[in-house]
Amino acid sequence: MVHQSTDFKRDLIASLPKLRAFAVSLIGNPDRADDLVQDTIMKAWAKQDSFAPGTNIKAWLFTILRNEFYSQMRKRGREVQDSDGIFTEQLSVHPAQYGSLDLQDFRKALDKLPDDQREAIILVGASGFSYEEAAEICSCAVGTIKSRVSRARTRLQELLEIQGEVDYGPDSISTQVTSNKFA
Amino acid sequence: MIDVHNSRDEPAVKIHVMNAKKNSSEAPEKARVRRRDIRNAETEIGLKLRALYASVQEEEIPARFLDLLEKLDEAERNHAQLSE
Structure with a gap:
């Protein structure tokens, strides 16, 4: 024992x-x-x-x-939810934890996701669980996890494009459009 | 001489590009570019998510957790001894 x-x-x-x-x-x-x-x-x-x-x-x-x-x-x-970004603002106190500014932006975007979408994309995208294992952990259907992960990705993509237009998105798209038109 | 040679080459290249465009229909090409952009964004999101996760995972385990487990373990051992 x-x-x-x-x-x-x-x-x-x-x-x-x-x-x-x-x-x-x-x-x-x-x-x-x-x-x-x-x-x-x-x-x-x-x-x-x-x-x-x-x-x-x-x-x-x-x-x-x-x-x-x-x-x-x-x-x-509900009032403890970080809708005003109060907890996120405290991140500056723990700079080592999130390394670059780039990751802090990502952190802020992640915090804007609904809880169920955030947990789904973390379990599948970072913790290394399969969709099936993640579904078991969250006690929901595999299809539900898949759609939450997909919605989380789309939302993060939108949020990060707004915050970092220079990095990717509009620039690469406009490059494509230009090269297609004038080729 | 060189200029003349170049100006002769240029139209040939243009025709080649135009032929290539004629052969491939435009819609699949656009879809391919869109799929690639989505894939790149997904890769970027995946990389950042894993980087954030790894930054925490690589930290040392806070002493408070190890102390807590030590105390829980000790309490259980004492309890087991008492009931013997």
Whole structure:
């Protein structure tokens, strides 16, 4: 029994960097994200008997974190949502966490997505889960995850084009139009 | 001499380009360009998303989490000893 618990602890610690990355991507405010990770660790520890050893502990932990995130959101109500970008503004306090200014712009765009779309694109696009695994974590249909990821991509594309017209988008398109017309 | 040679070459090139345009219908070409632009944007979004994620994942695990797990583990061991 003690031996099993040691294995569980070791696997949990090994998953912590990924769990934190998921929480910070999901929430934006690093302090709040770490509070959520702490709550997740306590929940996971309390229900470790329900984890089947040998199965995917990462998916199991992500599911707990995700459910905890939504239950806290429901408890606190809508006002904690970062609709005014208050938490995002605090990013300047943690510059190391997001590296370049470029990534800070991306972070802001990500925070503007609806929660379900943001979580879907993170799980599939960054955490390395398949659509099927992501659907299981979010307890929804695979098709729902696919459409959320697709809508998230489209929205991010729109948001980033508005913020960074010089980088890509209108420029590359106008180049194409010009070369087509005058070739 | 060189100028004359060039001016002779130029129309040949233009005809070649025009023939190529005649052979391929314009709609698939536009669709191809649009698909490529969408793909490039998706790649860019994917790269930034993974970069953001990696920047957090590569950080050291905060001590508070390791301390917490140590305490949870210790409490469980003490509890197990008491019930023995």
